[in-house]
Amino acid sequence: MSTSHSTRPLGRTAVVFDLDGTLVDSEPNYFEAGRELLARYGVTLTWAEHERYIGVSTAETLQIWQDKYGITDPLDQLLDEKNAAYLRLARRSTHAYPEMVAFVQRLHADGVPMIVASGSSLAAIHAILEGTGLDAYLTEAVSADEVPHGKPEPDVFLEAARRLGVEPADCVVMEDAAPGCVAAHKAGMRCIAIPYVASAADDAEFATAGLLFRGGQREFTAQAAYDWLRSSAA
Incomplete structure (x- = not known):
């Protein structure tokens, strides 16, 4: 009632x-998921850099990274990959x-x-x-x-x-x-x-x-x- x-x-x-x-x-998990993703493109993500995107949606963050690092893979692909990595980490420990x-x-x-x-x-x-x-x-x-x-x-x-x-x-x-x-x-x-x-x-x-x-x-x-x-x- x-x-x-x-x-x-x-x-x-x-x-x-x-x-x-x-x-x-959850930020440590988001950081690790982003670090893994960017490493595939030869980019090293630092915690200080990650802090700049706290409070920004994942999709918007990835669009910024596409422009900043010249990543040409589709946004949907990047989003799926980062979300999959994050979910794996989040389920393990949050x-x-x-x-x-x-x-x-x-x-x-x-x-x-x-x-x-x-x-x-x-x-x-x-x-x-x-x-x-x-x-x-x-x-x-x-x-x-x-x-x-x-x-x-x-x-x-x-x-x-x-x-x-x-x-x-x-x-x-x-x-x-x-x-x-x-x-x-x-x-x-x-x-x-x-x-x-x-x-x-x-x-x-x-x-x-x-x-x-x-x-x-x-x-x-x-x-x-x-x-x-x-x-x-x-």
Whole structure:
């Protein structure tokens, strides 16, 4: 039985979760998948270079690499290859942030509508949610592959709100990357930012966040995020 708005501690609030770098630390797997792919073309991908693409959809990243490194193989082929490598790595091991798991469980217990909105493929999203056990709480997901434009455009977040049947203004986005914060702002949604690269906390894109954990996941706590949601809902 669903919980009515009047009995929910957070009122009409719905929460939209980015996946990679927010719920789980999947970046090491994305880095390794990208490193393997580019190595076939004689390109060495460094972690510092990889960090530049955090928050950018896989398809857009690959298009950048095509232009940058003169890769002429079709985008679809590159996408299939990178996704296959990533899924192999993700199924083997993906670390879910404990405080994020606690936060999801708290929201689930309160009957808060939740959905995952990610630049990853639906296959990758579901593989990670199942592998970490988060699928017990997060049963809805939308991929940027399903909308015309990825982050920093608001399409994936607006689609998430549509699927939940809620107004964008009632949504709070959980994000680790600047493009996601920009997308949340464009969508008319509030945002809790947990920068994956803590040194990026001063970037202008994070200034629109209603709550910013400057130290990233090291600073984030489920209680602090919940308290902010409760106060903003009130």
